[in-house]
Amino acid sequence: MVEPLIIQVLVSPDRITRFSAADWDLLMRQAKAANLLAHLHRVLQERGLGDAIPEGPAHHLRAANLITQRSVLAVRWEISQLQEALYSLAIPIVLLKGAAYVLADLPISRGRLFHDIDILVPRSAVEDVEKRLLTWGWRTTHSSAYDQRYYRTWMHEIPPMRHIKRQTVLDIHHSILPLTARLKPDPQKLLAQATNDGGQGDLYWLCDLDLILHSATHLFHDGELEHGLRDLVDIAELLRHFAGRAGFWPALCDRAVEMDLVRPLIYGLRYVQLLLAVDIPEDVTLWMRDQLPGSLLGSTMDRLFLRALRPDHASCGMWGTGQARWALYVRSHYLRMPMKLLIPHLVRKALTGENEGELPGEVQRFIANNPRHRDPG
Amino acid sequence: MERRWFANAPDQFCWSIWPDEEEAVLFHQGSGDTLMLNPLGEFLLKRLQLERQTPSELTRSAADFFEIDANSELADAVHLSLLTFRSLGLVISDSL
Amino acid sequence: MKVADLSQRDMAGQLTGKGLPIQIGPFWINLRSTIPDLLRHVAFFYSEYETTESARFFDFHITLKNAGGLRRWVKPQVHFLLDEYAPFKPLPYIHAFAMFEWGLNWCIATTAHRYLIIHAAVLEKAGRGIIMPGVPGSGKSTLCAAMALRGWRLLSDEMVLLDPATRAITPVPRPVSLKNESIGIIRDFSAMAEIGLAAKDTAKGTVAHLKPSATSIRLAGVTSRPHAIVFPKFRAGSRTRLTEKAKNSALLEIQENAFNTHILGKVGFESATSLINSCPVFSLEYSQLEEALPIMERLIADSEVPA
Known part of the structure; x- marks a missing residue:
């Protein structure tokens, strides 16, 4: 299959030196659809290819970079507000995903846009955190009794909160997978290894290994595949950043076993290798084969993921992209909860979807279930 | 014990001031807000950009600066300003 | 070459087909639509703007299209798409040209950060x-x-x-x-x-x-x-x-x-x-x-x- 331009360029950035105007046009459309403009900017600059970018695309890449720089500041500020709101509770607040990358000052935070802030707190503290945030202007985004009950009974997070003035969305997790998921990563172990780089206060972020494991878990078990390529790039960048460290690979594999997150890690490693040409040492490849023997890898999952992880742009659509995302969406729900819970949940969501019209029903349900992708505000 | 206050990211404060105008304009990069400040507000924030201060320290230095009494009226004004700045995310308090 | 240099039929053909390139200030847009009001709007207001026949980079690919489904027959609506992304809720069909102008403002305001x-x-x-x-x-x-x-x-x-x-x-x-x-x-x-x-x-x-x-x-x-x-x-x-x-x-x-x-x-x-x-x-x-x-x-x- 012919890879989308954006994937070709991420793997071999030098290609852009031979690009026509039409190639640039398509590359930028794919990069934008995949939410990878700022990352593309960083990759091209780091490879010294800045001068090879024509003026038109260069404006857009620089603008994306500017937005990223600003959102790093905004995230830091937003975190300062959280800290101010929660400091008297004296509980550890562990940042996840984007906010963690910012506080840990990882290179990846310089090529990424931020939407929500994700924190992990001990389950016993969730109620206090929520109450405190209410007095600081945060409100729940899901007021229906059904949604509240659904989140609180089955999910690893409470319904997202949005700040009434700033509109920032905050996801408060007490675990990284739903309570009903087949995999059972112990949140205590995540909290125990959280780090703050020797800093002071109650603010922490996941340790390096857990950042990678969480990123893979989020992508392969959370059913948000329309930003799949974006998330895969996160995993690739984290791996590239930390892989040079002595003993990194064995430590990563051991931690995956300890956390019961072997399978998402293996998927992550397989697809960053296949799609983004990340080097995976041979003994790790062997370990992967040991852990997931035979037909589990390859064929079916490859067919689904390699389609679903393409950018969400018509130029990258192959027959089956939508079906692949849908199949994996069902799969991720299946991984999260037993079948008897899965069926009513999907049906209920389908009925509340407000879109009517051209989208296939399964895509509408997918969108209905991912409200944050529907509303750019 | 009194809490100590300081500017939230002191390097994120941008000021524009005209000598013949009383109120200063502040842009705070973190919050993205632009604000007009009276001389007391300007003084307090600039002070907190430099170092951590308790409300009583701030009241004393404001009294010195404006050459007025460090009375309860000024202390109240300082207190009120701090609360306002806190709600705007411009200052944070010591959590140690 | 100006939009006015195209025949009415060519202009409409491009708008309804692969898109009509228009240079608007420092930006190039590629506009697609089959909505008659919008075609008239472009013909009336944009005839003096530059267009081009060669392949090029576009700042914005903009499409205005009918909202599909059964609604089309009752309260027809129009979608503004930036490439494939719909930043707004659809508007009544008769507001298509106003929506184009507002939508283009939004495109510029959210992208042109060199200014x-x-x-x-x-x-x-x-x-x-x-x-x-x-x-x-x-x-x-x-x-x-x-x-x-x-x-x-x-x-x-x-x-x-x-x-x-x-x-x-x-x-x-x-x-x-x-x-x-x-x-x-x-x-x-x-x-x-x-x-x-x-x-x-x-x-x-x-x-x-x-x-x-x-x-x-x-x-x-x-x-x-x-x-x-x-x-x-x-x-x-x-x-x-x-x-x-x-x-x-x-x-x-x-x-x-x-x-x-x-x-x-x-x-x-x-x-x-x-x-x-x-x-x-x-x-x-x-x-x-x-x-x-x-x-x-x-x-x-x-x-x-x-x-």
Whole structure:
């Protein structure tokens, strides 16, 4: 299959030196659809290819970079507000995903846009955190009794909160997978290894290994595949950043076993290798084969993921992209909860979807279930 | 014990001031807000950009600066300003 | 090559097919639509703009299309798509052309961060630019339209694209958006006013557009320098009055009126400050266009306006 331009360029950035105007046009459309403009900017600059970018695309890449720089500041500020709101509770607040990358000052935070802030707190503290945030202007985004009950009974997070003035969305997790998921990563172990780089206060972020494991878990078990390529790039960048460290690979594999997150890690490693040409040492490849023997890898999952992880742009659509995302969406729900819970949940969501019209029903349900992708505000 | 206050990211404060105008304009990069400040507000924030201060320290230095009494009226004004700045995310308090 | 150089049939063929390239100020868009009102809008307002036949990079791929499904038969609606992404909820079908203009504003305001983008009209005479920031109801658009009809070069009725370093203003001339009573006022003001269809009952009331002069479009590549900033305030029955405005409150208002201060941060704030320091700032209260216009002329004539 012919890879989308954006994937070709991420793997071999030098290609852009031979690009026509039409190639640039398509590359930028794919990069934008995949939410990878700022990352593309960083990759091209780091490879010294800045001068090879024509003026038109260069404006857009620089603008994306500017937005990223600003959102790093905004995230830091937003975190300062959280800290101010929660400091008297004296509980550890562990940042996840984007906010963690910012506080840990990882290179990846310089090529990424931020939407929500994700924190992990001990389950016993969730109620206090929520109450405190209410007095600081945060409100729940899901007021229906059904949604509240659904989140609180089955999910690893409470319904997202949005700040009434700033509109920032905050996801408060007490675990990284739903309570009903087949995999059972112990949140205590995540909290125990959280780090703050020797800093002071109650603010922490996941340790390096857990950042990678969480990123893979989020992508392969959370059913948000329309930003799949974006998330895969996160995993690739984290791996590239930390892989040079002595003993990194064995430590990563051991931690995956300890956390019961072997399978998402293996998927992550397989697809960053296949799609983004990340080097995976041979003994790790062997370990992967040991852990997931035979037909589990390859064929079916490859067919689904390699389609679903393409950018969400018509130029990258192959027959089956939508079906692949849908199949994996069902799969991720299946991984999260037993079948008897899965069926009513999907049906209920389908009925509340407000879109009517051209989208296939399964895509509408997918969108209905991912409200944050529907509303750019 | 009194809490100590300081500017939230002191390097994120941008000021524009005209000598013949009383109120200063502040842009705070973190919050993205632009604000007009009276001389007391300007003084307090600039002070907190430099170092951590308790409300009583701030009241004393404001009294010195404006050459007025460090009375309860000024202390109240300082207190009120701090609360306002806190709600705007411009200052944070010591959590140690 | 101009859009007008295409035959009606070619233009419609491109709009309904692979897209019609249009250069609008510093931006190239590729526009697609099968909606007849939009085709008429483009033919009427965009005939003097550049187009091209060669493959190129586009800043914005824009599509306006019917919302599908059964709704099409009851309350037909139109979607604005930036490439494949719909940033807005659909609007009634008859508002398609207004939606195109608003949508394009949104595209520019969320992307063109090489400029400080201020929500203001900007016009020029004798190489001197006047910036008119305006909250809704300030009468900014009416004044802007009247000036454009009296020989001022229109740079924009909606957004100032200010280079943060040099303070040069890049034009992005577009149809001037008129609302409610303004439409009649401008029709009465000049027999030369070419005004398009009116979209009724939009979020902003009735909206119609005034066609900018061919000169304004031809000179879209020529930047301008700010000579004065005027904050207009229309107040029925008021005496026309020009007063100097305090720099600090002008800065506050510019910041509030800028679309991308939060993105440009310090650079944007410093550029807004330097803009305000570089030229005089006024408030203009007016009720009669014929009284306001000579004041604008005087500002231009006066090279020594007190800064």
